[in-house]
Amino acid sequence: MGHVYVFDHPLIQHKLTYIREKSTGTKEFRELVEEVSALMAYEITREMPLQEVTVETPVQKAQCKVLAGKKLGLVPILRAGLGMVDGILRLIPAAKVGHIGLYRDPDTLEPVQYYAKMPSDIGERELIVIDPMLATGGSAAEAIQMIKDMGAKNIKLMCLIAAPEGVQRVQQAHDDVDIYVAAVDEKLDEKSYIVPGLGDAGDRLFGTR
Numbered sequence: 001m002g003h004v005y006v007f008d009h010p011l012i013q014h015k016l017t018y019i020r021e022k023s024t025g026t027k028e029f030r031e032l033v034e035e036v037s038a039l040m041a042y043e044i045t046r047e048m049p050l051q052e053v054t055v056e057t058p059v060q061k062a063q064c065k066v067l068a069g070k071k072l073g074l075v076p077i078l079r080a081g082l083g084m085v086d087g088i089l090r091l092i093p094a095a096k097v098g099h100i101g102l103y104r105d106p107d108t109l110e111p112v113q114y115y116a117k118m119p120s121d122i123g124e125r126e127l128i129v130i131d132p133m134l135a136t137g138g139s140a141a142e143a144i145q146m147i148k149d150m151g152a153k154n155i156k157l158m159c160l161i162a163a164p165e166g167v168q169r170v171q172q173a174h175d176d177v178d179i180y181v182a183a184v185d186e187k188l189d190e191k192s193y194i195v196p197g198l199g200d201a202g203d204r205l206f207g208t209r
Helices: 010-020 026-044 082-091 138-149 164-173 201-206
Strands: 004-006 050-056 061-067 072-078 099-104 111-117 126-130 154-162 178-184
Touching: 010 026, 010 154, 010 178, 026 082, 026 126, 026 154, 026 178, 026 201, 072 082, 072 138, 082 126, 082 201, 099 138, 111 138, 126 138, 138 154, 138 164, 154 164, 164 178
Parallel strands: 004 178, 072 099, 072 126, 126 154, 154 178
Antiparallel strands: 050 061, 099 111
């Protein structure tokens, strides 16, 4: 079974509080989401392998460490996942970005695919699927299955806030995928919104209703 990692870093928790606050405006909300995404990316890449190289400092030659060539890919689930991409790319600018377009059917609450575009070498990359909210888990589970069908083998899921129901669904569908979140909230309400959550992440990121 994949692990669930909840980041309790003080900076992440501090910024997440203002992301939740309903009076936070679109500009500040967007900036905070990017900042938390970068902080989470710092944690999620902690186990990346390193290799030694020789560099020449102004004083002498030195043995130092660089990333060992591990290829990374980001896969935001449209549209809300886009709000997390820039924060991660500032930390990992060489990462390639694929896109998965899904929307939730208002009657069945199940995900419906409308777009998919991936790097050609996703089988060689460690992929991080990105979505601010892990609510029912349907969209995340579907997105993960889609990229597995395209050849992906090494996948992580990164969300700001999750509901227990969403975590359970992803774990049941993909027991090989680790989940990284800033908080696991109480539950889903009757409309499948996370409680207490932060509302509709896409609307708050892009100023829509």
